[in-house]
Amino acid sequence: xxxxxxxxxxxxxxxxxxxxxxxxxxxxxxxxxxxxxxxxxxxxxxxxxxxxxxxxxxxxxxxxxxxxxxxxxxxxxxxxxxxxxxxxxxxxxxxxxxxxxxxxxxxxxxxxxxxxxxxxxxxxxxxxxxxxxxxxxxxxxxxxxxxxxxxxxxxxxxxxxxxxxxxxxxxxxxxxxxxxxxxxxxxxxxxxxxxxxxxxxxxxxxxxxxxxxxxxxxxxxx
Amino acid sequence: xxxxxxxxxxxxxxxxxxxxxxxxxxxxxxxxxxxxxxxxxxxxxxxxxxxxxxxxxxxxxxxxxxxxxxxxxxxxxxxxxxxxxxxxxxxxxxxxxxxxxxxxxxxxxxxxxxxxxxxxxxxxxxxxxxxxxxxxxxxxxxxxxxxxxxxxxxxxxxxxxxxxxxxxxxxxxxxxxxxxxxxxxxxxxxxxxxxxxxxxxxxxxxxxxxxxxxxxxxxxxx
Numbered sequence: 001x002x003x004x005x006x007x008x009x010x011x012x013x014x015x016x017x018x019x020x021x022x023x024x025x026x027x028x029x030x031x032x033x034x035x036x037x038x039x040x041x042x043x044x045x046x047x048x049x050x051x052x053x054x055x056x057x058x059x060x061x062x063x064x065x066x067x068x069x070x071x072x073x074x075x076x077x078x079x080x081x082x083x084x085x086x087x088x089x090x091x092x093x094x095x096x097x098x099x100x101x102x103x104x105x106x107x108x109x110x111x112x113x114x115x116x117x118x119x120x121x122x123x124x125x126x127x128x129x130x131x132x133x134x135x136x137x138x139x140x141x142x143x144x145x146x147x148x149x150x151x152x153x154x155x156x157x158x159x160x161x162x163x164x165x166x167x168x169x170x171x172x173x174x175x176x177x178x179x180x181x182x183x184x185x186x187x188x189x190x191x192x193x194x195x196x197x198x199x200x201x202x203x204x205x206x207x208x209x210x211x212x213x214x215x216x217x218x219x220x221x222x
Numbered sequence: 223x224x225x226x227x228x229x230x231x232x233x234x235x236x237x238x239x240x241x242x243x244x245x246x247x248x249x250x251x252x253x254x255x256x257x258x259x260x261x262x263x264x265x266x267x268x269x270x271x272x273x274x275x276x277x278x279x280x281x282x283x284x285x286x287x288x289x290x291x292x293x294x295x296x297x298x299x300x301x302x303x304x305x306x307x308x309x310x311x312x313x314x315x316x317x318x319x320x321x322x323x324x325x326x327x328x329x330x331x332x333x334x335x336x337x338x339x340x341x342x343x344x345x346x347x348x349x350x351x352x353x354x355x356x357x358x359x360x361x362x363x364x365x366x367x368x369x370x371x372x373x374x375x376x377x378x379x380x381x382x383x384x385x386x387x388x389x390x391x392x393x394x395x396x397x398x399x400x401x402x403x404x405x406x407x408x409x410x411x412x413x414x415x416x417x418x419x420x421x422x423x424x425x426x427x428x429x430x431x432x433x434x435x436x437x438x439x440x441x442x443x444x
Contacts, residue, residue: 024265030272034256043246043297043304047286050252054279057272064269075265082265 010192013185015126018118019067020077021179021186022133025111026060027078028085029053029104036100045097048142052104059133066129080183084175091171098150098157099164102218105143106165109214110172112136113207121189147218162221169211169222173204232414235407237348240340241289242299243401243408244355247333248282249300250307251275251326258322267319270364274326281355288351302405306397313393320372320379321386324440327365328387331436332394332429334358339425343411369440384443391433391444395426 030053037049067074092107094100112134119130150157180187190200208222215222252275259271289296314329316322334356341352372379402409412422430444437444 027269027272031256031260034253034275035260038253038257043300047249047297050249050279050282053256054276054283057276057279060272061276075269078265 010185010188014189014192015122016067016072016077017080017183017186018115018122018130018189019063019072019126020074020079021081022115022130023060023063023067023074024078024081024085026056026063026133028089029108029111030056030060032089033100033104036094036097036104039094039097039100041097045142045146048139049101049104052108052139055139056108059135063129063133081179084179087178088171088175092168098147098161101143101146102161102164102220103168105140105147105218106168106211106214107172108140110169110207110211113210114176117203117206118186118189121192121195144217147220151219158220161218162215165211165215165220165222169208173207232407232410236411236414237344238289238294238299239302239405239408240337240344240352240411241285241294241348242296242301243303244337244352245282245285245289245296246300246303246307248278248285248355250311251330251333252278252282254311255322255326258316258319258326261316261319261322263319267364267368270361271323271326274330274361277361278330281357285351285355303401306401309400310393310397314390320369320383323365323368324383324386324442325390327362327369327440328390328433328436329394330362332391332433335429335432336398339428340408340411343414343417366439369442373441380442383440384437387433387437387442387444391430395429 033049033053033056037046037053040046040049064074067077092103094103115130115134119127119134122130147161151161195203212222255271255275255278259268259275262268262271286296289299314325316325337352337356341349341356344352369383373383434444
């Protein structure tokens with residue numbers, strides 16, 4: 001994969017966008033997960049969900065430090081993404097603990113898959129900090145067991161949560177689409193990286209495939 | 223100050239209570255601050271408030287580790303305090319960003335003052351971990367400036383926030399009172415430590431004095 005030289009202003013703008021969307025995504029994920037941890041039925045689950053939220057915050061601060069060290073204003077970088085993330089979270093407000101849990105697992109998974117795809121088009125330094133922010137210590141693994149247990153005892157849950165998963169994917173892709181239209185530089189990164197439309201299509205296929213795998217892991221159809 | 227020997231079951235029960243209430247207080251503070259950070263009018267303030275929440279979570283995990291290392295079940299220790307904290311937070315739901323900010327500063331201050339008083343009655347090991355959890359790196363200092371700026375531009379804020387501060391103190395003391403009645407061992411720690419009613423009265427005077435100082439720091443009457 002070719003890398004546009006870091007001196008190129010268009011490339012710089014794309015990287016600022018990418019770090020901004022990643023950082024703000026982590027910050028809002030932190031807030032939403034903390035909010036949703038309050039719905040947990042037990043102290044142990046509340047603590048586990050709070051731990052997920054905490055991991056997002058730590059990754060957020062790492063990205064902010066990285067941006068500051070490179071003379072990027074983190075707030076300016078994040079600002080364009082306030083509205084899309086607010087829309088996403090507004091449209092995917094969980095109606096209960098299990099929906100919040102599935103959202104944490106599925107939403108985070110989609111976001112991280114997307115950033116992993118994008119990290120192929122950036123310089124090594126940026127890819128390293130993105131990789132760090134995308135590092136998953138398996139803290140979300142408890143979600144799988146909790147959802148599977150719920151499916152055993154609640155017969156209506158499977159259908160409801162399968163729909164919920166589809167909704168989460170749809171809303172995430174629709175916000176990503178809106179961001180792509182709005183943020184030329186970030187989209188140009190794909191095109192500048194020699195990516196044609198067919199390859200963008202394949203990227204979306206990979207994203208939905210991974211989504212399906214995550215849903216299957218929880219015992220849900222996608 | 224005398225310490226009841228650590229082998230004494232009543233003393234052990236009191237320490238379990240103390241660590242449980244402290245840990246659960248930090249966990250709920252983490253959640254409430256994260257929730258309230260979502261009300262912040264700027265990214266910079268959202269980030270600062272998220273940082274306060276994060277600090278509570280880190281302290282929470284330290285307490286949980288300490289309990290586990292000493293064979294104390296953290297969930298069992300926290301369980302008796304779920305209802306009082308839920309009541310406190312339910313009764314002090316901020317109606318906006320500034321109320322959330324004042325609550326973070328004032329509520330956390332009252333709680334930490336109380337735990338500092340209690341730490342005089344415990345063994346060195348417990349006092350050390352409590353001190354660690356009570357350590358304030360000055361992260362809440364930004365609150366003072368934000369509230370003072372608000373008072374300059376919003377003429378109705380001073381009266382409203384003074385009332386709000388009084389309400390926070392009242393609700394905190396009333397929940398503390400309910401806990402004291404319910405948790406004999408913890409109350410016995412004071413009495414067992416040779417504390418008479420006059421001294422308990424002085425402790426409450428110190429708590430309200432400190433509250434007054436914190437309010438004054440923000441430019442508010444208590």
